[in-house]
Amino acid sequence: MVKIAEQAMEGFALASEPSAFMVDNFPFLKHMPEWLPGGGFKKKAREMFEDRERLYEVPFKFVREQIESQLARRCFLLLTPVIGKGQGLRSFVSASLETRGDPEREELIKAAAASLYSGGIDTTPSSLSAFVLAMALHPHVQARAQAELNKVLGLSFERLPCFADRPKMPYINAVVREILRWNPAVPLGLAHRLASDDSYRGYFLPEGLVVWANIWTMTRDQGLYPSPDIFDPERFLDDEGNLGSSGTDNIPFGFGRRICPGLYFAENSIWIAVATILYCFEIKKTKDANGVEIEPVVDFDGFVSHPKPFKCDIKPRLEAAKALLHEKITHDE
Numbered sequence: 001m002v003k004i005a006e007q008a009m010e011g012f013a014l015a016s017e018p019s020a021f022m023v024d025n026f027p028f029l030k031h032m033p034e035w036l037p038g039g040g041f042k043k044k045a046r047e048m049f050e051d052r053e054r055l056y057e058v059p060f061k062f063v064r065e066q067i068e069s070q071l072a073r074r075c076f077l078l079l080t081p082v083i084g085k086g087q088g089l090r091s092f093v094s095a096s097l098e099t100r101g102d103p104e105r106e107e108l109i110k111a112a113a114a115s116l117y118s119g120g121i122d123t124t125p126s127s128l129s130a131f132v133l134a135m136a137l138h139p140h141v142q143a144r145a146q147a148e149l150n151k152v153l154g155l156s157f158e159r160l161p162c163f164a165d166r167p168k169m170p171y172i173n174a175v176v177r178e179i180l181r182w183n184p185a186v187p188l189g190l191a192h193r194l195a196s197d198d199s200y201r202g203y204f205l206p207e208g209l210v211v212w213a214n215i216w217t218m219t220r221d222q223g224l225y226p227s228p229d230i231f232d233p234e235r236f237l238d239d240e241g242n243l244g245s246s247g248t249d250n251i252p253f254g255f256g257r258r259i260c261p262g263l264y265f266a267e268n269s270i271w272i273a274v275a276t277i278l279y280c281f282e283i284k285k286t287k288d289a290n291g292v293e294i295e296p297v298v299d300f301d302g303f304v305s306h307p308k309p310f311k312c313d314i315k316p317r318l319e320a321a322k323a324l325l326h327e328k329i330t331h332d333e
């Protein structure tokens with residue numbers, strides 16, 4: 001399943017890159033026969049379509065079969081798993097089982113499930129690898145975040161951070177916001193098409209025009225974020241150390257009715273991962289054979305932006321942290 005999703009996302013990322021295919025800019029090229037030089041995009045498009053179909057069909061069919069054989073486990077497709085009263089399992093998919101013969105509804109369910117998985121498969125890891133890079137580069141940020149965690153949770157490592165702790169951790173919240181600003185996971189957003197004529201700085205933009213919002217440039221706007229290349233969570237805190245809010249906080253997630261529907265899910269996933277990693281681990285620059293620190297290079301790349309590979313050391317902060325993690329991994333599902 002993971003392979004299927006990765007393959008479909010590869011095609012999606014390629015197709016989403018502005019100007020990756022000439023036919024996007026010159027639609028008449030779609031009439032070009034596939035065998036002509038330059039017509040290879042048609043084969044590529046067919047392969048991408050097949051990958052997308054697999055992403056829609058395979059997990060859906062799997063869950064449907066599991067439901068029919070009463071083996072289904074909790075998952076998104078099984079949103080409300082209720083057994084009994086002669087109704088059997090009711091869920092996203094079982095609801096669609098009842099509406100067999102309604103292809104439009106079935107397609108919507110498949111698309112929603114596929115988007116939920118594929119939307120997060122690359123973006124959340126992009127933010128988390130930027131986080132690890134930022135922590136290796138800025139030990140003082142890490143130390144301040146860990147001091148906040150120590151204050152709320154103590155150092156006896158009886159439990160891991162949970163969402164109820166979030167309001168008590170403004171600095172960790174600011175770290176998450178800064179990760180999303182410093183490396184917006186989808187730096188150019190997705191293509192939008194103008195629903196009506198518009199204008200921008202004197203340029204006429206006709207209805208139907210494909211436009212890209214340059215999120216990367218916005219999150220590096222000097223006016224909004226002074227010294228924008230510096231990783232500095234404090235920019236989001238007021239003088240009392242509280243998390244401020246502004247109309248620009250959601251820029252990394254896009255705009256309008258097409259804004260990322262996974263926004264809250266993503267933000268919470270990143271928060272809990274950041275808080276847990278910082279509570280349990282120390283992230284440091286790695287050293288070479290002579291004991292000299294290797295400076296990680298800060299460079300981001302890709303339609304979904306990832307830091308270029310870098311080396312660092314990640315070790316448990318204390319033995320008690322190691323024991324707690326071991327217990328969680330062994331006993332929790």
Ligand code: HEM
Nearest residue numbers: 115116119120123185186189190253254255258260262266
């Ligand atoms: C770091 C995490 C994430 C970031 C920065 C991010 C960012 C974005 C951006 C910039 C867009 C384009 C919005 C626009 O067109 O204006 C988008 C679209 C989308 N995202 Fe996310 N995303 C993240 C995580 C997720 C997750 C976890 C999911 C699913 C659970 C998800 C699902 C989607 C979907 C389905 C769309 C397409 C929406 C549409 O075209 O109507 N994203 N995301």
